[in-house]
Amino acid sequence: QRPKNFPPGPAPLPILGNLLNLSLDNPMKDFDRVGLWKSYGNVYSLFLGPKPAVVINGVQAMKEAMVTKAADFAGRPQDIFVSDLTQRGMVLADYGASWREHRRFALMTLRNFGLGKQSMEQRILGEIQYTMETLEKSIGATLGPQVLFHNAASNIICQVLFGTRYDYDDSFIQVVVQCFKENSKIANGPWAMLYDSIPMIRNLPLPFMKAFKNIETCKKLVTRLIAEHKDTRVPGQPRDFLDCYLDELDKRGDGGSSFCEDRLTMFVLDLHFAGTDTTSNTLLTGFLYLMTHPDIQERCQQEIDRVLAKRDHASYDDRRNMPYMQAVIHEVQRVANTVPLSVYHCTTSDTQLMGYSLPRGTLIIQNLNSVLNEEGQWKSPREFNPDNFLNDQGEFVKPEAFMPFSAGPRMCLGEGLARMELFLITVTLLRRFKFIWPEDAGRPDYTPVYGVTLSPKPYCMKVQLRAKQSPIFSET
Numbered sequence: 001q002r003p004k005n006f007p008p009g010p011a012p013l014p015i016l017g018n019l020l021n022l023s024l025d026n027p028m029k030d031f032d033r034v035g036l037w038k039s040y041g042n043v044y045s046l047f048l049g050p051k052p053a054v055v056i057n058g059v060q061a062m063k064e065a066m067v068t069k070a071a072d073f074a075g076r077p078q079d080i081f082v083s084d085l086t087q088r089g090m091v092l093a094d095y096g097a098s099w100r101e102h103r104r105f106a107l108m109t110l111r112n113f114g115l116g117k118q119s120m121e122q123r124i125l126g127e128i129q130y131t132m133e134t135l136e137k138s139i140g141a142t143l144g145p146q147v148l149f150h151n152a153a154s155n156i157i158c159q160v161l162f163g164t165r166y167d168y169d170d171s172f173i174q175v176v177v178q179c180f181k182e183n184s185k186i187a188n189g190p191w192a193m194l195y196d197s198i199p200m201i202r203n204l205p206l207p208f209m210k211a212f213k214n215i216e217t218c219k220k221l222v223t224r225l226i227a228e229h230k231d232t233r234v235p236g237q238p239r240d241f242l243d244c245y246l247d248e249l250d251k252r253g254d255g256g257s258s259f260c261e262d263r264l265t266m267f268v269l270d271l272h273f274a275g276t277d278t279t280s281n282t283l284l285t286g287f288l289y290l291m292t293h294p295d296i297q298e299r300c301q302q303e304i305d306r307v308l309a310k311r312d313h314a315s316y317d318d319r320r321n322m323p324y325m326q327a328v329i330h331e332v333q334r335v336a337n338t339v340p341l342s343v344y345h346c347t348t349s350d351t352q353l354m355g356y357s358l359p360r361g362t363l364i365i366q367n368l369n370s371v372l373n374e375e376g377q378w379k380s381p382r383e384f385n386p387d388n389f390l391n392d393q394g395e396f397v398k399p400e401a402f403m404p405f406s407a408g409p410r411m412c413l414g415e416g417l418a419r420m421e422l423f424l425i426t427v428t429l430l431r432r433f434k435f436i437w438p439e440d441a442g443r444p445d446y447t448p449v450y451g452v453t454l455s456p457k458p459y460c461m462k463v464q465l466r467a468k469q470s471p472i473f474s475e476t
């Protein structure tokens with residue numbers, strides 16, 4: 001039974017709810033205009049097992065929930081598979097003092113502690129050198145960029161968190177990446193849906209148990225890293241995020257603070273996970289579109305050459321003089337739709353949305369996909385077109401429906417880092433290389449592979465060095 005004045009939706013079945021209304025391998029198309037949104041409007045409900053969830057579509061309803069009634073919608077459900085899996089982490093932490101303290105700490109540490117703008121740029125530019133080396137070895141050949149971009153994103157966040165980068169064959173990073181890969185598949189698959197729908201099966205030895213084992217494995221590895229940090233750190237002189245947290249622990253003592261070492265392990269694992277697949281899948285989408293739209297790639301390169309002239313590297317501030325590049329990167333984020341259903345929220349008190357009543361504890365699904373493609377919000381919602389972010393004077397503009405990082409108090413904590421990475425990596429690589437869709441690759445297929453994050457189907461790219469444009473090309 002839906003509560004009184006609850007958003008409408010399809011009739012549920014006993015136990016399973018509306019699970020059969022969704023295709024478990026990719027519910028996106030059911031959420032889309034042609035499906036439930038069209039039938040029930042901007043705010044509708046679904047039963048995921050016995051519990052009703054509310055799906056929010058379109059910019060108007062999204063803003064009312066996430067911005068106007070921010071505190072009412074800032075909770076995270078605590079009794080579902082992903083929250084049990086990431087207990088004591090940050091992404092799924094419930095709205096409250098501990099989440100707030102950890103979020104504030106993470107933002108401040110990313111911003112202020114030696115990771116401020118300058119040194120963050122240096123770290124990203126440093127990591128790009130490894131990406132360039134790999135690309136240079138592939139000149140004239142084709143390569144699959146999946147590992148390349150994944151590696152770059154992972155290493156940037158590892159440097160921030162642990163003060164070190166890892167070669168891709170390093171056993172630490174291999175184990176962590178493998179665990180994350182398996183866990184996002186499980187979290188997204190039918191076993192997690194059953195875990196959420198039928199609580200009595202939760203302790204049975206079913207496939208979802210593998211995900212809990214994976215988390216234990218990762219935690220052990222991070223615990224070892226923390227121990228190493230404790231042995232080598234100089235209190236008050238932090239080298240990385242872990243050191244900062246340990247300094248914070250010294251400062252706070254044991255006096256009832258929510259900061260503790262046990263929490264730190266899951267906190268950094270959350271940050272690593274949240275910051276890797278998201279950025280790398282966005283880059284993968286970007287280069288797929290740039291390769292298959294050579295006119296757009298060339299226009300970016302002309303702008304890059306003009307603005308950077310003879311300087312040896314790009315800086316993040318250059319974006320202010322690169323409206324076209326900015327428009328392209330934003331358009332890539334729009335079509336990449338990297339986290340299509342955001343992270344589940346829940347209501348923290350009884351509230352109203354678009355005239356409907358939602359009791360406290362209602363599971364909230366933000367359909368960000370609906371906003372990023374909403375008719376009426378974009379000049380060309382259905383095609384890849386940088387004009388979506390340019391006004392008639394060719395200046396960069398950001399429509400309010402641009403919400404790939406969500407909105408409100410739970411919005412992506414890594415937005416600043418992610419945007420800096422996307423800009424510096426794309427600009428630096430486009431300046432040096434031309435990316436070509438291989439002749440024998442057939443027609444490009446833009447249909448994404450569904451997951452917690454969307455990714456393009458695996459593809460290959462052909463890489464050529466660009467003609468000499470500046471001192472960095474002088475050796476070629």
Ligand code: HEM
Nearest residue numbers: 091274275278279339342343405406410411412413414418
């Ligand atoms: C293109 C890259 C990225 C995209 C599209 C993205 C998108 C998102 C989205 C949609 C959410 C959910 C927001 C909500 O629940 O309302 C989120 C949360 C989060 N993201 Fe990102 N993200 C990206 C990169 C990063 C990076 C690099 C980091 C690491 C520093 C990061 C850390 C987080 C964290 C910690 C949260 C949870 C915040 C909270 O619950 O308070 N993300 N992100």
